[in-house]
Amino acid sequence: MKIAILGAGAFGTALAVALSVKGPVTLWGRRIGWRGENPRLPGIPLPEAVAVTDDPAAAMGCDTMLLAMPAQALGGFLAEHGPALDGKMLVSTAKGIDLRRLTGPSALIAEACPAARIAVLTGPSFAADIARGLPTALTLACADPATGQALQHALSTPVLRLYRTTDVTGAELGGALKNVIAIAAGVVIGARLGDSARAAIITRGFAEMTRLAGRLGARPETLTGLSGLGDLTLTCTSQQSRNFRFGHALGAGADFDAATTVEGVATARAVARLADRIDQDMPIAAMVARLADGLVSVDNALEHLMSRPLKEE
Ligand SMILES: NC(=O)C1=CN([C@@H]2O[C@H](COP(=O)(O)OP(=O)(O)OC[C@H]3O[C@@H](n4cnc5c(N)ncnc54)[C@H](OP(=O)(O)O)[C@@H]3O)[C@@H](O)[C@H]2O)C=CC1
Ligand SMILES: O=C(CO)COP(=O)(O)O
Numbered sequence: 001m002k003i004a005i006l007g008a009g010a011f012g013t014a015l016a017v018a019l020s021v022k023g024p025v026t027l028w029g030r031r032i033g034w035r036g037e038n039p040r041l042p043g044i045p046l047p048e049a050v051a052v053t054d055d056p057a058a059a060m061g062c063d064t065m066l067l068a069m070p071a072q073a074l075g076g077f078l079a080e081h082g083p084a085l086d087g088k089m090l091v092s093t094a095k096g097i098d099l100r101r102l103t104g105p106s107a108l109i110a111e112a113c114p115a116a117r118i119a120v121l122t123g124p125s126f127a128a129d130i131a132r133g134l135p136t137a138l139t140l141a142c143a144d145p146a147t148g149q150a151l152q153h154a155l156s157t158p159v160l161r162l163y164r165t166t167d168v169t170g171a172e173l174g175g176a177l178k179n180v181i182a183i184a185a186g187v188v189i190g191a192r193l194g195d196s197a198r199a200a201i202i203t204r205g206f207a208e209m210t211r212l213a214g215r216l217g218a219r220p221e222t223l224t225g226l227s228g229l230g231d232l233t234l235t236c237t238s239q240q241s242r243n244f245r246f247g248h249a250l251g252a253g254a255d256f257d258a259a260t261t262v263e264g265v266a267t268a269r270a271v272a273r274l275a276d277r278i279d280q281d282m283p284i285a286a287m288v289a290r291l292a293d294g295l296v297s298v299d300n301a302l303e304h305l306m307s308r309p310l311k312e313e
Contacts, residue, residue: 003019004065006059043128137161139171170228198237243263246265287304
């Protein structure tokens with residue numbers, strides 16, 4: 001397989017570094033203003049086997065493309081480049097729900113590239129960890145088992161271990177929804193509500209994730225796997241997470257750099273709309289959307305969540 005990574009942010013660059021141990025990789029970004037080391041991934045020199053380009057034509061000779069841009073950018077990217085990508089193996093790494101279509105990345109890709117073979121790469125993995133060669137386990141989701149198997153082998157390395165599933169819906173919903181819950185966990189810690197409250201948010205957040213994903217056709221075991229519980233655990237407990245840090249700043253009343261990618265904000269809004277549409281109760285996700293939009297204070301959000309009717313677990 002000839003691999004190109006489209007999107008030269010932290011994650012695309014980290015994957016390029018990791019996969020370059022197996023052969024040449026093309027890394028495409030829409031505007032490459034750096035040489036040797038990507039400022040979004042500081043301290044990681046790019047190996048020679050990574051060819052960096054801002055020319056989309058330079059990537060089109062590859063048969064396998066990893067789409068490594070934020071979920072809300074994917075629709076616009078596909079509107080421009082979809083026809084050139086159709087027929088290829090396309091692997092999305094975005095962890096979010098598109099705010100306009102209320103779908104995950106795989107449905108956006110399927111619409112723009114109907115002849116593509118589509119997969120999702122997700123799971124607990126900070127870009128910096130992958131780029132440093134630290135051991136990482138991910139989920140590769142693909143509805144077609146043969147394509148999934150081929151991609152699993154092509155994208156695994158001695159330190160990057162991919163597990164396979166055909167449950168694309170579950171894998172991408174786990175990755176998207178955990179970002180929303182990670183913001184809530186960050187709020188709890190930023191507002192000094194304590195580790196016990198964070199454990200409650202993680203657990204009840206996971207219950208919300210599982211309920212919504214189940215309604216949308218996901219398999220329960222996918223949600224308890226790397227792409228669901230695994231990534232939820234990582235993101236809710238690490239300062240490396242941008243979603244957690246954003247929530248922490250919200251909870252502490254501190255500023256946060258608006259240029260940082262925080263997938264959980266738009267996804268919380270998307271989840272709130274989706275939940276309304278299918279009449280699914282998602283109290284934590286709904287509260288994250290309202291908090292991020294400044295429609296409710298942390299104190300009021302807490303009061304609202306704590307005063308809901310008592311019920312069975
Ligand atoms: N960072 C991580 O640890 C991980 C991230 N992910 C997921 O990967 C996705 C990307 O995240 P990450 O790389 O960290 O984000 P970054 O903020 O580091 O980078 C985003 C990249 O996307 C590019 N981009 C934005 N819009 C477009 C567009 N329309 N066309 C082409 N490129 C575009 C940006 O380009 P420009 O610089 O020109 O704006 C930038 O290079 C997210 O969904 C994230 O959840 C998954 C696992 C781990
Ligand atoms: O998805 C991630 C880890 O698996 C990265 O999380 P953040 O986007 O919150 O940094």
